Amino acid sequence: MPSAKHDLIVIGAGPGGYVAAIRGAQLGLDVACIEKVPELGGTCLRIGCIPSKALLESSERYATLKGGLDEHGIKLGRVTLDLPAMHKRREKVVSTLTRGVASLFKKNKITRYAGHGRLDGPGRVVVEQEDGPIELEAPHVIVATGSRSKPLAGVELDGDRIGTSTEALTYPKVPKHLVVIGAGAIGLELGSVWARLGADVTVLEYFDRILPGMDSELAKDALRLFKKQGLKFHLGARVTAAKRKGAGCVVEAEGLEPIACDRVLLAVGREPNTEGLGLEKVGIEVDRLGRIPVDEDFATGVPGLFAIGDVIEGPMLAHKAEEEGVACVEKIVNGFGHVPYEAIPNIVYTHPEIASVGRSEDELEEAGIPYKAGRFPFMANGRAKALGETDGRVKVLAHADTDRILGVHVIGPRAGDLIAEAAVAIEYAASSEDLGRAVHAHPTLAEAMKEAALAVEGRAIHM
Numbered sequence: 001m002p003s004a005k006h007d008l009i010v011i012g013a014g015p016g017g018y019v020a021a022i023r024g025a026q027l028g029l030d031v032a033c034i035e036k037v038p039e040l041g042g043t044c045l046r047i048g049c050i051p052s053k054a055l056l057e058s059s060e061r062y063a064t065l066k067g068g069l070d071e072h073g074i075k076l077g078r079v080t081l082d083l084p085a086m087h088k089r090r091e092k093v094v095s096t097l098t099r100g101v102a103s104l105f106k107k108n109k110i111t112r113y114a115g116h117g118r119l120d121g122p123g124r125v126v127v128e129q130e131d132g133p134i135e136l137e138a139p140h141v142i143v144a145t146g147s148r149s150k151p152l153a154g155v156e157l158d159g160d161r162i163g164t165s166t167e168a169l170t171y172p173k174v175p176k177h178l179v180v181i182g183a184g185a186i187g188l189e190l191g192s193v194w195a196r197l198g199a200d201v202t203v204l205e206y207f208d209r210i211l212p213g214m215d216s217e218l219a220k221d222a223l224r225l226f227k228k229q230g231l232k233f234h235l236g237a238r239v240t241a242a243k244r245k246g247a248g249c250v251v252e253a254e255g256l257e258p259i260a261c262d263r264v265l266l267a268v269g270r271e272p273n274t275e276g277l278g279l280e281k282v283g284i285e286v287d288r289l290g291r292i293p294v295d296e297d298f299a300t301g302v303p304g305l306f307a308i309g310d311v312i313e314g315p316m317l318a319h320k321a322e323e324e325g326v327a328c329v330e331k332i333v334n335g336f337g338h339v340p341y342e343a344i345p346n347i348v349y350t351h352p353e354i355a356s357v358g359r360s361e362d363e364l365e366e367a368g369i370p371y372k373a374g375r376f377p378f379m380a381n382g383r384a385k386a387l388g389e390t391d392g393r394v395k396v397l398a399h400a401d402t403d404r405i406l407g408v409h410v411i412g413p414r415a416g417d418l419i420a421e422a423a424v425a426i427e428y429a430a431s432s433e434d435l436g437r438a439v440h441a442h443p444t445l446a447e448a449m450k451e452a453a454l455a456v457e458g459r460a461i462h463m
């Protein structure tokens, strides 16, 4: 078998793997990256963050033109949907970005191996390439193999009518009735896309709330707004089956009559990719959720073997994977590196957007941590009024004794961009007073953040 030696081998070219590879090259390592599919960028660029946001943007524009401009005094003729053109744009956005990663690899002189990577012992990886296997050796190997959609017992995935997010990104026609299983980020984002384009969308959720894990006050606001947009919800509905029936499908959930529909989107979470990775060969046992156990240095316990991103513990987010990629390589090369886990923002790109960083109010209550809350509604923000986007609010949670910001939660226009300021504030241990005293330009949506921080001490100006 042919062989090659490198300083660092990365298995998987998603946001965790490709960023680790680039950072390694920047730090002077001879880096190899193994990817089994032809395009670089992983779930995020190919079938996740990027194509879903492209469709969210297009469908939001369609919905706005369809009915959201009257109050601005703009009258339009008949607005029609060209779904193939919308998909073409999505594909172009994706291919531009995946090609961009390929050119970054070239620029950074990273060696690409196309094929499935398998651990063959400490410091050894075999790549099953199209033209035969090759054995690679390196003192450091990072596993960044990511995750895939989790199946659900009784749900008969057929890669077409009953599918996952991957199918829901490419439906050739707007479904008449789409049933979404799971009211998490994927279910709500892709459910919103198809509802805006004209589908009846029914969301079935096991818990008695949507977005479990996010601040419950925001989740309640969100549920009310999604219902106003026409999405239907059955909460406390555990789905037990989804099958093809005639030309359509039928979905069964505890406590509900069977629901007939023409498409089903299964979105009940994701599971790590460790199949055929050779973990048994190096003596690694995955945890009960199928993840690779690592310590605070991302080390697996096998000499020179590390793991990052969706394949290890923590939120399955692209920016979490990227930060771990950078920190892991910096620890290997420089001996130090850091991911501020308490300051990782989480955003759901619906309309309005929902964004959180730090602890939720529910978590603070459960942990018995004394806190004060400051809230400010977009209704009282001048820029939001001008935009005609006044739904939602900002909530700042600060420690009752020290005033240190513990969590920030936003539902409203551009919440995903606004949360960046809160992430920096939490990372640098800012107080609500720091945030409230910082000058925010007028008129901006960010002023709602300042006002919510001031509201912690009951001194918001415009409320």
Ligand code: FAD
Pocket (backbone or CB within 6 Å): 011, 012, 013, 014, 015, 016, 017, 034, 035, 036, 037, 041, 042, 043, 044, 045, 047, 048, 049, 050, 052, 115, 116, 117, 118, 144, 145, 146, 147, 165, 186, 273, 276, 277, 308, 309, 310, 311, 315, 316, 317, 318, 319, 320, 321, 349
């Ligand atoms: P991945 O991106 O999954 O990449 C792993 C790569 O490894 C893949 O390319 C895979 O082909 C390759 N691979 C696997 N096994 C092998 C092997 N043995 N040999 C060679 N190659 C292998 N996150 C956000 O932060 N924001 C969002 O808006 C967002 N939207 C999403 C929307 C959808 C529909 C989905 C499905 C996910 C979304 N996510 C989002 C989650 C995000 O995509 C993941 O958290 C992120 O991609 C994880 O990065 P990763 O590098 O760990 O793994």
Ligand code: NAD
Pocket (backbone or CB within 6 Å): 152, 181, 182, 183, 184, 185, 186, 187, 189, 204, 205, 206, 207, 210, 211, 212, 237, 238, 239, 240, 266, 267, 268, 269, 270, 315, 316, 317, 346, 347, 348, 349
């Ligand atoms: P999720 O874990 O966020 O939500 C899954 C939902 O399905 C939960 O609410 C759960 O209670 C529900 N569920 C589970 N079993 C059920 C059953 N039998 N019947 C009814 N409901 C059931 O998972 P997801 O939405 O599939 O997303 C997967 C991952 O991808 C998440 O970790 C998420 O962070 C990531 N993602 C992130 C973004 C973003 O950052 N904007 C977007 C999409 C995906």
